[in-house]
Amino acid sequence: MDEVELETVVPNPSKVLCAGLNYTGHIQEMGRDLPSYPTLFAKFADTLTGPTDSVAAVAEDPEMDWEGELGVVIGRTAYKVGKEEAGEYIAGFTVANDISMRGWQYRSTEWLQGKIWARSTPVGPVLVTPDEFDPTTAVLRTTVNGTSVQEHGIADLLFTPAHLVTYVSTMLPLRPGDLILTGTPGGVGRARTPQVYLKAGDVVEVTIDGIGAVSTPIV
Template sequence: MAYTTFEHNGVRRVGEVRGAALVPLEGITEIGLGTPLTLLGDATRNDRDQIPVEEAQLLPVVPNPSKIFCVGLNYRAHVKETKRDLPTYPVLFPKFASNLIGPHDDIMLPPESSQVDYEGELVVVIGRQGRRIVESDALDHVLGYTVANDTTMRDFQYKTHQWMQGKAWDASTPVGPYVVTPDEIDLNNAGIRTTLNGETVQESDLSMLIFSIPKLIATISAFTVLKPGDLIFTGTPGGVGYRRDPQVFLNDGDKISVEIDGVGAVNNLVRAEPKTQTWQ
């Protein structure tokens, strides 16, 4: 089963995905803190009000997560290309809700950065609250999985040994299109790939994660409570643009896609943000 948060005729809703249609769930306006596992499953489906996916504006699947955790260096090929040692503890950094965009929204290139890079990732969506979760129980806290492009401003990331200033740009990170429940996915065999202008630039499979999803959930919940709608970005495979020779960065007009077998794909056009644009 899969769910998504969308807008149609100016109204925000949550829909169950049925083929090319969305079936609205009564009384639920977005996936997040107020939608634990049981609520989505028990909600009334409005079958008579089905909406074609192509007519809906798909939002970030969780528009307002209370926490977003990202994991760096979680595929061996990516660790190798960075010339670092294998980590013995997950490399963690934050994102914020304001960083997220819909799965088909434009990725805007900020005028301050000339090294905007792609990072295809699987994202875990938490569905049940927990603290100090043991690995053997960790998957019981998962609502499902989704896809993201952890768009990164490398020239800002490496200004210091902390990464946040390169990772937490507003309106930079597409997430979606759906939250797919665990019973629908074979995580041991699912492939992940990033395509830039039709060329595959990253390709691996989820069995290659250094730190497993249960390990990540146990590690993070040791120091903070995980709540419904919290997101865990699980890391990117090798092939990022910064580590290529010559380097590859995103440019105005590029088309970038991240796809995970059985989960879905985010497909985005890259556009230059006007230098005069301001945010209120």
């Protein structure tokens, strides 16, 4: 492992779909009511990068924020599948950081433009099969320069991976290798008082029990 450089887990997914505001604690942190349906937005393969790759701070938006997330990788084509069988379509789980440009994100009511900056979404370091991962006990942790900023149980997800597979596959087929990011818990920089954002020289790391870590230098 010391002699190789890991790329992102799935380099060319046909779809990268993301759930926003999906942890009960984060929804409350942002002052919102619990939703009845998932809030979804899309990314593209060009946004993905490897689990130890650097991410460039952008001059156009100084409000770069972290979002540690559990990633779900689809294993076989899923179209209009029920919750009971949705788990059979999941190849496994990985770690992601949905690094967000908040200034651009909130230019409009649509979040897309704050979420699709090139090579800004580290994913990895591995894909763990469902039999090796326990979402009821796993904890997600995010640190910035070694200081804890997020620590939350995956079990607090409002819409579970199986629910998201069912919900999305109602609309369109999910293909093998498609990636679903399940949302971030509380502790993001924008929600802090005062607000805190990433800058060149920082290192942000996201770890999920049973999967591993993505460690991202901001350059």
